[in-house]
Amino acid sequence: MKIGLFIPCYIDQFYPAVGVASLELLEKLGCDVSFPLNQTCCGQPMANSGFEAMSKGCDKNFVNNFKGFDYIVAPSGSCVLHIKEHLHDEDNPKAADEIRSRVYELTEFLVDILKVTSLQASFPFKVGLHTSCHGQRGLHLASMSELVAPAFSKPETLLNMVKGIEVTRPKRVDECCGFGGTFCVFEEAVSVKMGKDRIGEHQDNDVEYITGVDTSCLMHLEGILKRQGSKIKTIHIAEILNSQL
Amino acid sequence: MSSQANFTHAEAAEQFIADEPRTDWHDDTLWFVREKRDKAAHSLPEWEQLRQWASDIKYHGLSNMHQLLVDFEKNAIANGIQVHWAVDGKEHNEIIYKIIQDNQVQRIVKSKSMLTEECHLNEFLTEKGVEIVDTDLGERIVQFRKETPSHIVLPAIHLKKQDVSETFHEHLGTEKGNNDPQYLTEAARGHLRDKFIASELAITGVNFAVAETGGFVVCTNEGNADMGAHAAKIHIACMGFEKIIPKAEHLGVFLRLLARSATGQPITTYSSHFSKPRAGQQMHIVIVDNGRSRQLGRESFRNSLKCIRCAACFNTCPVYRRSGGHSYHTAVAGPIGSILNPNLDMQANKDLPFASTLCGSCSNVCPVKINIHEQLYLWRQEITKEGMAAKGKTFAMWGMSEVLAHPAIYRMAGKMGRWVVKHLPFLTNNGMNPWFKQREMPEAPKESFRDWYLNNKQK
Numbered sequence: 001m002k003i004g005l006f007i008p009c010y011i012d013q014f015y016p017a018v019g020v021a022s023l024e025l026l027e028k029l030g031c032d033v034s035f036p037l038n039q040t041c042c043g044q045p046m047a048n049s050g051f052e053a054m055s056k057g058c059d060k061n062f063v064n065n066f067k068g069f070d071y072i073v074a075p076s077g078s079c080v081l082h083i084k085e086h087l088h089d090e091d092n093p094k095a096a097d098e099i100r101s102r103v104y105e106l107t108e109f110l111v112d113i114l115k116v117t118s119l120q121a122s123f124p125f126k127v128g129l130h131t132s133c134h135g136q137r138g139l140h141l142a143s144m145s146e147l148v149a150p151a152f153s154k155p156e157t158l159l160n161m162v163k164g165i166e167v168t169r170p171k172r173v174d175e176c177c178g179f180g181g182t183f184c185v186f187e188e189a190v191s192v193k194m195g196k197d198r199i200g201e202h203q204d205n206d207v208e209y210i211t212g213v214d215t216s217c218l219m220h221l222e223g224i225l226k227r228q229g230s231k232i233k234t235i236h237i238a239e240i241l242n243s244q245l
Numbered sequence: 246m247s248s249q250a251n252f253t254h255a256e257a258a259e260q261f262i263a264d265e266p267r268t269d270w271h272d273d274t275l276w277f278v279r280e281k282r283d284k285a286a287h288s289l290p291e292w293e294q295l296r297q298w299a300s301d302i303k304y305h306g307l308s309n310m311h312q313l314l315v316d317f318e319k320n321a322i323a324n325g326i327q328v329h330w331a332v333d334g335k336e337h338n339e340i341i342y343k344i345i346q347d348n349q350v351q352r353i354v355k356s357k358s359m360l361t362e363e364c365h366l367n368e369f370l371t372e373k374g375v376e377i378v379d380t381d382l383g384e385r386i387v388q389f390r391k392e393t394p395s396h397i398v399l400p401a402i403h404l405k406k407q408d409v410s411e412t413f414h415e416h417l418g419t420e421k422g423n424n425d426p427q428y429l430t431e432a433a434r435g436h437l438r439d440k441f442i443a444s445e446l447a448i449t450g451v452n453f454a455v456a457e458t459g460g461f462v463v464c465t466n467e468g469n470a471d472m473g474a475h476a477a478k479i480h481i482a483c484m485g486f487e488k489i490i491p492k493a494e495h496l497g498v499f500l501r502l503l504a505r506s507a508t509g510q511p512i513t514t515y516s517s518h519f520s521k522p523r524a525g526q527q528m529h530i531v532i533v534d535n536g537r538s539r540q541l542g543r544e545s546f547r548n549s550l551k552c553i554r555c556a557a558c559f560n561t562c563p564v565y566r567r568s569g570g571h572s573y574h575t576a577v578a579g580p581i582g583s584i585l586n587p588n589l590d591m592q593a594n595k596d597l598p599f600a601s602t603l604c605g606s607c608s609n610v611c612p613v614k615i616n617i618h619e620q621l622y623l624w625r626q627e628i629t630k631e632g633m634a635a636k637g638k639t640f641a642m643w644g645m646s647e648v649l650a651h652p653a654i655y656r657m658a659g660k661m662g663r664w665v666v667k668h669l670p671f672l673t674n675n676g677m678n679p680w681f682k683q684r685e686m687p688e689a690p691k692e693s694f695r696d697w698y699l700n701n702k703q704k
Contacts, residue, residue, distance in 0.1 A: 007694050007695075009649065009655070009659070011694065012659070012693050012694045012695055013659040013662065013663060013693050014663070014687045014688075014689065014690065015687070015690075016690050016692060016693055016694035016696075016697050017690075018694075019694035019697070019698075020694065020697060023698075023702070035694075035695070035698050035702070037652075037695065037698075037699075038652035039652070040648075040649045040650070040651075040652055040655040041649040041655070043646075043649070045642075045645060045649075046642050046645060046646050046649075047622075047626075048603065048622065048625070049599075049625065049629075049634075049638070049642055050598075050599075050625030050626050050628055050629035050634060051629055051634075051639070051642045051643075051646065052626050053626075053629075053630075054642055054643060054646035055646060056650075057646060057647070057649070057650025057651070058646065058649045058650050060650070061649075061650055061651075061652065133602070133603075133604035133605055133606075134603075134605075137604065137605035137606070137608075137609065138605065144606075144609055145283065146283070146286075146561065146606060146609035146610045147293065147609055148286055148287055148289070148290070148292040148293050149293065172276070174606075175563055175606075176563045176602050176604035176606070178563065178602060179602065180601070180602030180603065180604075181602075181603075183599070183601070183602050183603075184680065185679040185680055186255060186599060186638075186679075187254070187255045187258065187564070187599070187600060188255075188259070188679040188680075188682060188683070189255070189258055189259035189262045190255075190258045190259075190262065190564050190567050190568055190600075191602075192682075192683040192684065193262050193265075193268065193567050194563050194564075194567060194602075195684075197272070197567075219687055220684065222685075222687065223680065223684025223685045223686070223687070224683065224684050226684075226685035227683060227684055227685050
């Protein structure tokens with residue numbers, strides 16, 4: 001089983017530790033993982049801003065990097081959802097189709113494909129789980145508060161395998177943090193207000209960390225937390241699942 | 246009938262949020278309604294099945310609109326109802342004005358109809374010198390204040406009881422500073438009763454028009470549509486053509502969903518079935534297109550016409566709750582408004598599909614399963630295709646797409662970017678950077694993940 005590790009551009013540049021944790025975690029679980037060296041971005045920043053037509057170059061590059069893998073795994077629900085829904089390549093439609101059906105968000109891959117039931121991880125902290133929208137409502141990583149359906153959460157299932165951790169949920173369990181891609185700058189006021197409100201609910205739970213499956217949401221929350229001088233830190237779920245504290 | 250607002254959603258939202266305690270209050274109030282909706286939905290094990298049925302019935306209706314409208318007209322006429330067709334808002338308003346003139350009436354009451362808001366009927370009639378009294382309590386409040394509704398179910402939700410007290414003191418002579426809701430409602434009740442008793446003509450909306458019977462259903466919690474329609478000698482009901490459903494039995498699906506989705510009630514207090522005029526009464530129905538057939542022809546956006554105007558998507562929307570209805574500068578605000586209004590006027594409403602994080606909660610609460618957040622994404626593509634995106638944004642996106650399409654350039658740009666954040670922080674940490682206004686920039690690491698991989702893992 002050959003796995004292509006997809007590390008989204010902003011994680012590559014600003015949060016390499018998330019990539020390292022994802023790679024180490026997959027290797028610990030016995031996976032044969034490679035990181036295609038010419039990967040860049042999924043194209044979502046352009047497409048969500050209405051410039052889907054401009055993401056063709058990105059799409060082509062993505063297909064060139066990731067064709068032929070059995071699975072493509074990324075530590076991001078949002079980027080994976082974008083690939084799943086929007087990856088096309090006119091010159092290589094079959095490869096694009098295959099990638100779309102083989103791309104997985106990390107926790108989804110661990111739970112659904114590797115069927116992980118235990119982890120050698122410990123993280124003795126109180127952690128608030130932020131449910132990122134694209135992973136949840138798009139990839140169905142967790143049940144949704146709006147729907148009348150049985151409750152489940154793939155990220156939480158994994159977190160519960162970590163020794164010493166105490167996982168909490170904010171009062172509004174799955175409200176958006178307000179990142180929203182370019183929304184975070186074009187609707188700056190609403191974006192920050194939404195982030196502050198999410199943080200407030202985690203603060204009420206006295207958490208030491210806020211975690212989630214998307215570094216983009218966490219980057220936005222981290223920016224606000226730091227400005228507030230808060231002691232709460234953000235950490236990607238891969239870093240917790242790979243942790244030996 | 247849409248007019249260009251002189252502000253964007255983002256600008257109006259920033260102003261709204263400037264009063265943070267009030268924003269929190271607005272957010273909490275609407276979240277409370279969302280929670281009531283959740284409780285009501287979760288009390289019905291068959292909830293998701295009902296949503297699917299409602300969606301399917303509406304889809305059938307949209308696919309057979311021509312026949313359903315012909316059947317409805319035939320059956321309504323047979324019942325003694327006069328049927329009018331309006332191609333747009335202007336014609337809708339003129340039809341109503343003509344009925345007013347033909348019958349030489351002056352005292353007109355109107356219950357809630359978002360269609361008449363969409364067509365700007367009040368302004369039109371006021372210009373003609375005709376006074377029209379909105380009888381929904383929330384609508385009466387905003388009418389006194391010369392505002393528009395900020396929410397399609399809760400028109401005055403942007404106002405607190407203190408605001409209402411001031412408005413009633415000015416217009417109804419209530420005691421200054423008396424904020425007691427009971428007292429204020431009592432005053433409005435007395436005032437509106439006089440208007441009902443005196444009214445000669447009543448305008449109502451339509452929630453559902455039934456093709457097989459030629460009758461229609463109007464839902465209110467205040468009974469104001471009924472009091473208007475039963476007291477006046479003329480009843481005009483206005484509907485967008487998408488209000489049509491094939492059969493009366495389908496009401497069993499929609500009436501169960503509507504109020505639960507809207508307010509968490511099992512059913513609206515009044516779900517009134519009108520089928521024919523009473524002796525001596527005139528009953529008119531105005532069926533309006535106003536861009537709906539154009540929307541029906543747009544494959545990606547057609548099913549926005551399934552909307553039953555419950556406003557569940559407003560109440561769940563984290564952006565709406567923190568920006569208020571007026572920031573959407575349209576009669577129908579919120580997520581559903583953001584996919585309906587670009588069809589009415591794309592240029593004037595090009596900001597609205599961007600007033601969303603695409604979180605998808607709207608689509609999940611929608612009782613007729615409209616894929617609202619996916620349509621927001623698709624409207625964004627339409628708007629840029631039409632060349633309506635700001636020049637600077639287009640250029641920035643083009644630059645970004647070029648960088649990201651070329652791995653070597655991407656790596657160089659990334660390295661430079663990280664170097665700048667680290668060594669020249671004033672270039673990013675300044676007032677020109679909207680990220681930095683209320684957020685710190687991420688810290689720049691020494692190496693990218695790729696660098697680390699090459700140094701540590703590459704065999």
